[in-house]
Amino acid sequence: MGQKIFYAPVNHPHLGDELNLLFKHAIDAYCVAPHVWNVGGNDDVCAYLMDTSGGLVLLDTGYRASVYLMVDHIWRLGFDPADIHKVLLSHWHWDHANGASYIQGLSDCEIWLSQQDEVLHQKWRDDTSELPMVPYDVANFYDFQKPIEVGSMSIHVRLTPGRTPGAVAFFFDDTDESTGKTYCCAMHRGLEIPIMGPENLQKWDITEVIVRQFIRDCDELEQLDIDIAFPSHLNMGNVLANMPANKSDYSTWVAPYTWKHIVESRKRLVQTYYPKSFFEGKGKQADR
Numbered sequence: 001m002g003q004k005i006f007y008a009p010v011n012h013p014h015l016g017d018e019l020n021l022l023f024k025h026a027i028d029a030y031c032v033a034p035h036v037w038n039v040g041g042n043d044d045v046c047a048y049l050m051d052t053s054g055g056l057v058l059l060d061t062g063y064r065a066s067v068y069l070m071v072d073h074i075w076r077l078g079f080d081p082a083d084i085h086k087v088l089l090s091h092w093h094w095d096h097a098n099g100a101s102y103i104q105g106l107s108d109c110e111i112w113l114s115q116q117d118e119v120l121h122q123k124w125r126d127d128t129s130e131l132p133m134v135p136y137d138v139a140n141f142y143d144f145q146k147p148i149e150v151g152s153m154s155i156h157v158r159l160t161p162g163r164t165p166g167a168v169a170f171f172f173d174d175t176d177e178s179t180g181k182t183y184c185c186a187m188h189r190g191l192e193i194p195i196m197g198p199e200n201l202q203k204w205d206i207t208e209v210i211v212r213q214f215i216r217d218c219d220e221l222e223q224l225d226i227d228i229a230f231p232s233h234l235n236m237g238n239v240l241a242n243m244p245a246n247k248s249d250y251s252t253w254v255a256p257y258t259w260k261h262i263v264e265s266r267k268r269l270v271q272t273y274y275p276k277s278f279f280e281g282k283g284k285q286a287d288r
């Protein structure tokens, strides 16, 4: 062991527990890769700003409550929110998508989502039982065969059902011009997995087929060599405990063991929700 960055248990309370107490849960922006910053501004949900040299891209947008901190962080880093060209949403949930329409109001950017999750976005848009949804219009659906090219970045999007039927993972290379080193970066957004327990499936439109698919995807994904894994929630990467004093030093997050650990540990947890037979024999055949 001795590995500092791993899937850590959720600390409570965090912003999601106390949306009216943002000041208690505010954090600074910090650099996670040569051209990527977490500008989410809170101790819960991340929003990653990518400086592509051909405009800015934002991966997720956080809660409505934390939008003003996100915008403030973008300015403080020397960027103009009006230069955001695309917001790429990892999945349709409020905690990741509720800032999207505010960013669009500032920048007129495109909002992207998977087609699978757009169905759920529409289904829940007027339902306030969990959280009110800030209306947003999706202009583009991901094409999983074709990377999204913006400036120097080529962002590969892979469908990784789990948290939602249309949750995605993002993969891209980022080069540090000062050292010439290139880092393979990834974000897997289907990992908030208690939702995959049998008692939760129906409410969240997760099927048993998706649960088995999640396990197969994890088997494949954990084979990938990823230098920097970006968590979608801070706890997924034990972030706060490892925060460097110098927020523009990303070297802390270059930790190739992290991705494998996070993916493997989530896979093992989902496996505990079901009997072994669920993943073998009959169940497996029914997916074909």
Ligand SMILES: [Zn+2]
Residues within 6 Å of the ligand: 045, 093, 095, 096, 192, 233
């Ligand atoms: Zn979330």
